[in-house]
Amino acid sequence: MRRYLLRRLLESVVTFVLVTIVVFLGVRALPGDPARTLAGEESDPATVAQIRHDYLLDRPLPVQYARYVLKALTGDLGRSARTGLPVRSTIGHALPVTLQLAMFAMVIAVLIGVGSGVVAAVRRRTATEWAANSVALLGLSVPNFWFGLMLVLVFAIAFPILPASGFVSLFDDPVQSFRHLLLPAIVLGTALAAVIMRQTRSAMLEALSADYVRTARAKGLGGSRVVLGHALRNSLIVVVTIVGLQLGVLISGAVVTEQIFVLPGFGKLTLDAVFTRDYPMIQGVVLVTTTAYIGINLFVDLLYSVIDPRIRVGGAVL
């Protein structure tokens, strides 16, 4: 167990180092003087000189890189070229918006995904399974941002019952927050639901044919007790890890959703940074997401190995 832990930790560190190198070199790959780029287009020579000094741009690349990583590790991601505010606090202000959206979306995704996955597995070779599979296929074929536009068209324009844009924090006004986040959360949630549905279905199919389910049935337990109490409980292990690994989809989805519904979150911040060529902000945003991604991947892997001993013993899971 300890060996497996160590190996996964080491692998994650290597991946993290590679990611920071890619991000670090990315900014240096920009055309022109990096100091001028980092300072923003309309900056005076003094600022540019200050930045060149701050970022050690007059020193060799390895020195620059070491300095960059050390500063990033202490949470110093530089200042926005557009607003002059620290990148870290700007991201800190945007994250709660995205987290509230993500939590809400996750609830919707799990309700739809696990629900329809269980139904599809239990009602095999019936119209119900066919319907559940068709909806999942449709979910994979309908671009999420277009689904979002259609929801706005129907529920905010044709029948104006929900707001089309804006954000209210859950802690300020729960009712308004719910109304503002409902459509975005449906858009983001359904993006995840299709994947969760497929995973739940195949995990349930496997569980339902397992010996312990047959034993439970032989003991005389009723259909729903077996399905919910035994099969689903064991399938959820797989589902939970899948949900964890969907972070990338969640982040990409948040960028699109926040753009459609004009939510001042992490995704909107990311896009605005690109359009205003705010390079320190882009660098910070990319570093924060990739680090979170590696961290959560590691956490999910470890969680999985605690739950399922075959993984750390065999080590040959393809």
Add this chain to the structure above:
Amino acid sequence: MTVLDLSTVEAPAAGTLPATRRRVLRRLLRNPLAVLGAVVVLIAVGAALLANVVAPYPYAQTDFSAALQPPSPEHWFGTDYLGRDMFSWVLYGLRVSVLVAVMSVGLSMALGVPLGLLAGYYGFLDPPVSRLTDTLLAFPFLILAVGLAAILGPSLATATIAIGIGQIPQVVRVTRGETLRLRGMDYVTAAIAGGASDTVVLRRHILPNAMNTLIVQATVAAPAAIIGEAVLSFLGLGVRPPTPSLGIMLASAQPFFRDGPWMAVFPGVAIVALTLALNLFGDGLRDAFDPQESRR
């Protein structure tokens, strides 16, 4: 799943492949959904490639007297805020979708297949290739696209590269898995014992037999690429105006939700039709290649 693929054991050489192909085709034709998917894909791709012949109007032709008209016999999909014919626009937009899909899937295959072959065949290359794919996987698709758009500027090429790179890990994973499976097969062992060089084994014995899986992978990747292009162009990270893209059309429809909702409807319907058809065709193809696996 340890179902022995008899066709590859009996007849691994390329010379007998047509018989297998015919069997696959016959199974494919028996699946009505797959045939429907293939027909829709062929019509959509054909219309897109022949857009300059098929489209009733030049896509850039503006006509302010006919701005924001709902669908009619003259304008099947209505007109946009500049009076441009939406049907013609959609056809030209599909052309960009198809172009980006073909190029990005080609890019991911060109880089991913060799990496997967090497990682699966040479054990010592597995860890470095895994770290490389892990690194790529750490960049969520849109964050990767954001980074590339920041460096290269938003364009058709940027969208293609972002989508292509984003799909590399999946191609590597699939190719590596197939290589590992095939390397353990008797005919490969026999070829190696017979003195075949690594290059010959990889090119003549492993790659051709991994082809089915790679084709299925491409049918999964293509619809994802089409949606990817639309998303990137919608956000302003991909194709830029005046190049017609379905994503740009949807972005420009947003201010006209009240006056011209059809502007937001038809480009999306076109994307859904094409991706759904590709997914149906891909599912059918997977079943036709490997009936046992899919009947599970």
